[in-house]
Amino acid sequence: METKKQHLIVKNIIDSDLAVSSDDGKKVYQAIVEALRRENIVELDFQGITIVITAFLNMAIGKLYQDFKGDFLNLHLKLVNVDDKDKALFKMVATYAKEYFANQEAFEQAVEEIL
Template sequence: MKSGLILSVIEITGNSACITAENGQRVYQRIVAAMNKNQIIELSFNNIRYMTPAFLNAAIGQLYSVFDQEVICSRLKIKDIERSGSS
């Protein structure tokens, strides 16, 4: 297994509001490229203010049509994500 790679969602999309499937597709493509190289990916949502299901499905959901759940869980780590409604 190769070393880890930090992917910043805001750097990939250029926007703190992740609302479009097109932006999600950009993130997805970067994740797939790294996973195909057997890299461990830390996907950082630092400074992301809004996300929609369309974005998340494009960025992460469609990974499940390419990789097994075990592969995704072992290679993709999500960080810097805030839960709405937390105090």
């Protein structure tokens, strides 16, 4: 089976230049998941996005680590046109998501103990 590239433009999916709500993040997540399930290589394009916050990224990208292994995502998900000032935010979201979904029970137990 031939691997195809699928170019997803965030601004078009959320119909805004502000990537700030988890609801919009969910729209992007669903678009990515559809493409990844067909084993396409996804180019997620942030061209024209002026503000990105973690609530959006946790839903759009972080949640992917619940459904797919990190190695698969490294090969199949490419982020393009990410503003330099936002790159650390993307890295942080991916790192926390990997840790969380790898040890979900331990995380939830620790939260229970704190509360």
